[in-house]
Amino acid sequence: MGATKVDGNDKGKVRIFTLSTCIWCKKTKEFLAQNNVAYEYIDMDMLDADEKDAALVELKKWNEKCSMPTVVVNDSVCIVGFKEQEIREALSL
Amino acid sequence: MSGAGTEGERAARVEAKYEKLKKEAAAGGYFLNPDEPFAKDLAESLLVNEERYGYAACPCRLSGGKRELDLDIICPCDYRDADVEEHGACYCALYVSGEVARSEREVEPVPERRPDALIEAAAKGELPVAESQPIERAPSQRAAFGGSSAIPVWRCKVCGYLCARDNPPGVCPICKVTKDRFERF
Numbered sequence: 001m002g003a004t005k006v007d008g009n010d011k012g013k014v015r016i017f018t019l020s021t022c023i024w025c026k027k028t029k030e031f032l033a034q035n036n037v038a039y040e041y042i043d044m045d046m047l048d049a050d051e052k053d054a055a056l057v058e059l060k061k062w063n064e065k066c067s068m069p070t071v072v073v074n075d076s077v078c079i080v081g082f083k084e085q086e087i088r089e090a091l092s093l
Numbered sequence: 094m095s096g097a098g099t100e101g102e103r104a105a106r107v108e109a110k111y112e113k114l115k116k117e118a119a120a121g122g123y124f125l126n127p128d129e130p131f132a133k134d135l136a137e138s139l140l141v142n143e144e145r146y147g148y149a150a151c152p153c154r155l156s157g158g159k160r161e162l163d164l165d166i167i168c169p170c171d172y173r174d175a176d177v178e179e180h181g182a183c184y185c186a187l188y189v190s191g192e193v194a195r196s197e198r199e200v201e202p203v204p205e206r207r208p209d210a211l212i213e214a215a216a217k218g219e220l221p222v223a224e225s226q227p228i229e230r231a232p233s234q235r236a237a238f239g240g241s242s243a244i245p246v247w248r249c250k251v252c253g254y255l256c257a258r259d260n261p262p263g264v265c266p267i268c269k270v271t272k273d274r275f276e277r278f
């Protein structure tokens with residue numbers, strides 16, 4: 001499914017649900033890149049219909065509102081919105 | 094992002110969009126985010142969405158791809174004023190309160206105010222079927238007069254401007270006085 005990998009240091013599995021046009025998603029991506037964290041992002045607005053449905057099913061499990069950005073760490077911690085401090089804690093940055 | 098024209102042309106269009114937003118905001122008593130690169134980034138995203146969908150869908154929300162699914166989130170969205178009032182910024186933080194504009198308050202993440210049924214419909218890409226529950230719209234979308242859910246009408250004591258909404262606007266869009274000059278009508 002349309003996830004894009006970004007290289008960096010392995011801090012566990014970091015998967016973020018984003019929109020290509022969303023400024024808070026952009027800030028989240030920039031924050032991870034600045035801290036050299038390997039992650040993958042899924043730009044929900046750039047997917048075809050089937051991919052989008054599948055991604056929404058996955059996102060909904062974590063975040064009922066399906067809002068972006070949603071950061072999921074190691075399939076266990078979910079952070080909704082660009083909350084720098086919470087992301088730092090989840091990734092021990 | 095959208096391929097139309099050269100880099101320079103694109104930058105000029107973003108600049109023009111930003112200036113237009115800023116001018117319209119000022120004329121209506123609103124404020125754009127004082128972080129100019131931030132606001133310009135959002136201006137560019139609005140241009141991208143205008144090209145992509147044919148209307149300026151909110152850059153920070155998942156569009157349903159059809160105007161009828163996105164009516165409440167065409168910028169400026171139905172939730173802007175309530176979020177600026179409560180959180181100091183709209184969901185994307187393109188529009189901010191006077192306090193934020195004067196750097197007296199920081200912008201923090203704004204929780205999503207859009208009702209779940211509308212988010213759901215946009216995600217599915219289809220309007221809810223007729224027999225299902227009517228969508229609970231935000232207060233600002235309810236009928237202004239009559240009924241138990243009638244929303245209050247506010248009067249600007251300076252110029253007489255009337256508006257039906259949950260709270261008076263931060264600044265009177267007509268004569269620009271502050272909200273403390275409004276009374277319940």
Ligand code: SF4
Nearest residue numbers: 151168170183184185
């Ligand atoms: S949240 Fe802000 S930028 Fe997004 S549609 Fe509403 S007013 Fe426009």
